[in-house]
Amino acid sequence: MIERATVFVAKGHNPHRNLALEALLTESMPTGEAGLMLWQNDNAVIIGAGQNAWRECDIAAMERDHVALARRPSGGGAVFHDLGNLNFSFFLPRGEYDVQRQLRVVLSAVRAFGVEAEMTGRNDLTADGRKFSGNAFRFVHDRALHHGTLLVCADMARGEKYLSVSPEKLKSKGVASVRARVVNLAELADVNVARLAETLAEAFAAEYGPARHVEAEALDLPGLEERAARYASWEWNFARSPRGEFEREHRFAWGGVQILFSVLSGNIAGVFAYTDAMDENLAGKIASALDGCPFQPAAVEERLFAVNAELAAWLAAVL
Secondary structure (H helix, E strand, C coil), rough: CCCCEEEEECCCCCHHHHHCCCHHHHCCCCEEEEEEEEECCCCCCEECCCCCHHHCCCCHHHHHHHEEEEEEECCCCCECCCCCCCEEEEEEEEECCCHHHHHHHHHHHCCCCCCCCECCCCCCCECEEEEEEEEEEEECCEEEEEEEEEECCCCCHHHHCCCCCCCCEECCCCCCCCCCCCCCCHHHHCCCCHHHHHHHHHHHHHCCCCCEEHHHHHHCCCHHHHHHHHHHHHHHHHCCCCCEEEEEEECCCCCEEEEEEECCCCCEEEEEECCCCCCCCCCHHHHHHCCCCCCCCCHHHHHHHCCCHHHHHHHHHHH
């Protein structure tokens, strides 16, 4: 039975800190309490727990444009977040977890603006046949997390840019995101992020009872900084990516090179190199230099520099 309801409002836009806040609230929510966290990330791609970062994202474009990568602990697909998105998280005792009930809260808020919204597919919310919200779930012992994003006035073009990987013969055992037709709610109704957040909080209180409002950053959550640092780390975001198989090929003035390799736990493994260069030992040198190297442009360039500087610069640029 729900005895108390709380709306947590996060003011910061750092994706790693917001995910840490969400995780700790999930793990520490008192029995009998229902919580709703409203939050936003700015300039970030969020991938699911089982996804391959290199498959889902154009890492080079993200680094160039200072877009953060964050891996959430829950499953689901990759999404781009900017301040045109509103994110929501439901925290509930596992016995009170009910996807239909939680989504009823979200649908009630959206419909309040005159949008004919409905639940379709694998827990997506759509309007006019187009998706405006995707949802994911996580269970921690006797607690449940249900979170999702709402497209209000997001920059769709930027999202497509960072979620589009160059066609480089990439095969992966990771779970590919389901690409869907999407729509901003602002295209369908007179709504903005602030008004939707307020209406969503009201719909939550109508469903779970009068809710107190708490600023999430003001909470004393032990381990918050450590968890945020962990979620920002290369090990969490990249080394957790499923094994992937890559092929890179290029012709230089001195000959062609084809390099095939796998990535396991963030490191290059199983390297096969082929070349028609005059240096009969070049293929072996390439394989030896790359084996065990972190799958990072700077590390790859450093390893290959002694073998061939031109080759090193090229491969680092096309990872």
